[in-house]
Amino acid sequence: MSFLKELAKRRWLFIGLLVGAALLSGPVPEGLTPTGMRALTLVIVVFIFFITEPIPLPGVALFIAIGQVLLGLERPTAVAQSFMSDSVFFIMGSLMIATALVKQNLDKRIALAIVKMTGPSVHRIVFALVAFSALLASFIGEHTVAAMMLPVGAALINYTNRDWRKIRNLSTLILLSIAYGAMVAGAGTPSGGARNAIMLAYWKKLFEVNMTYFEWIKFAYPMLLIEVPVIGFILYRTFSPETKDLSPAVAALKEKVAESGPISSKEWLAIVIFLFTVLMWMTISDTIGLGITALIGILLFLVAGVVKWEDLNNNVNWGTILIYGGAISLGIMMKRTGVAEWLSHAFLEWVAPFGIHKGIPLLIAISFMTILMASFMSSGATVGVLGPITLNIASLSGTSVIVAGFITVISSSFCFLTTIASPACNIMYGSGYLSKGIGSLRDGNWSLFRLY
């Protein structure tokens, strides 16, 4: 009985494999080589696994590696190489740097800085929370920022009223400010999210487009600057808070932070090393690589003794690195075997009658497709699987590859339709301060709306 239950739980594993077997034994579609067909099969099976998650996602990454070798698509060494590129180093390094920063007591400093700047009025605090979360998240990623800022939000809520149910709107407002600020900023710099690193890898490996850290910021930051006030405003209008004045909470918070004394030299050191790393990213990373730069930063953290290896070991989500390695490897394989091109052709032929085969309408279509997929699977996986296709579509139709890439990356973070898909929202939800039901669907609608 329990055996059957286990089987039922993993039904998608078998369905996926069956679909794969059926595709392999079926006829090869026109324009695709037999190798391409095997590659396409692998892509479809992985796609099913990414959405249904019959096995943990890092397991899917392993499946990608194994599948490539067993289906004769790649030699083992080539698979290993595509798994661990400079981009994956970069993802790994960014995660480690974020962990190192979280280990410091910076959340208290940030909280103090925010309330000192804003004073007790709610709308200024909300705005500052969005702005700070966005600024931080653009450099160290939304997950980390959500984890770092959650206590700040929780403290403000708790010091205002111990019974958060009496201030439901205020709690939702504060937590969502953090979550949304962190979420939209993910595309701000290449280190803001692993999906950015994947896109950089695709540009470089598939289309020989070299984009530096600084160029990326120039491209993405203006959009962020527009979004931050808009988010603050919409959130404030949607959840009108029960109280407009947080002076007791602010006073309690100041007192609390004062307990932990002035900033220690260790904390200063951490900030300096972090800023130095960002500076290196902006200046010399195009010659020595973003990944290597990140590793230099980590090495400095370890040398300075600001972070212990055990902390890194326990707090970095190593599975994530594997997942992105797998996604990039899959993308490179898709391009090499011609699957990406074939799929792009198919897509363009299909949409041509609607007149959206190039220019702005095409970009909007890409954006919609990405949002749709990102609602079902993690944004990293979306960019990983969809990236080669959208880039190919763009290059085939003569649209700028860079713009198409940005659209894909940015759209993949607009997946608020389901809370599953966005980590920052998920962390806030897991905190238990968000009341059920609010915060996912309703907000999802207006955030989509805002995009256009």
Place this chain on the structure above:
Amino acid sequence: MKILMCTDGEEYAESAIRFGGRLAKEMSADISVLHVRPPISPRNRVQLTTARKKLGEWNLEIPGVDYLIRAKEILADIGLTKTSPIMEEKLSQAFRIGIHGATELHLIGLKGELVRLRLREGHPVDEILEETDLGDYDLVIVGSRGHKGFSTHFVGSTALRVADLAVCSVLIAKNIKEDDDFLLCTDGSRLSEKAEITGAEMAQKLGAKMTILSIAEEKSKEDEAAKLARRAEMILAQMGIKAKQKVRVGRPSEEIIDEARDHDIVVMGSSGSSAVKKFFLGSTPLKVIEYGECPVLIVREKRGKISLQETSLS
């Protein structure tokens, strides 16, 4: 006797705890208060753990614990447990990882009742059922939002499913306010007889009035129903408990819901219907829970426990 109470931090759950606490106090029962926290997707586990550690640094309760703290305050308020200022201090961080992955805190009631506050993580229905199984409870009390528009059909499902699947008696505390008027429903079956006895004992401890309700599905069977009510009254009389009798004619679930408007708590035996019949026709107790507006106690014999043993133990 061992009672499990579930809270999701809402007001209706708090009134359920208030009732359960009073019941436990009168019956000297051991109680546990359980809150089930939503599961974290493994993808964010690392970050969420970090966030929780940070909450600790700020001296803020980890999420979910505040509901249990509230439950503890209620229990102290009704005089089941005693609070002392020193204890309060310790409590704030005293929750520790207990068995089976649950976080818990133990308290001792004034008469030596064991009070446990537990925090589990996962899907509410599954976790409540597992806790019921492991803890060998006699009664589970689940709060329910009560009828307030459309959302009941989704929100109430946790309570409904627990009522349907639990291995012990279940009290769905919907709109629970008073507890001094019990309505005991009988249909002559062995289970409903047990329900009457359990319900009557509880009502007696709480000093409540009792009414026995028997329902005839057709007018012609009214005499038979009246006979059942008399028989139930006699059983209670042997225990030295007085109760009024009442007979109604009509569909059982509708008549019970209607009659329940004048009483505080409905007591019923768990339905003996097979799973197939339940699927097509629905069981009377579940219908009363779903569509009624009154707290319902469903009495169930514990599976795998022989009643003889139970009596010899007590």
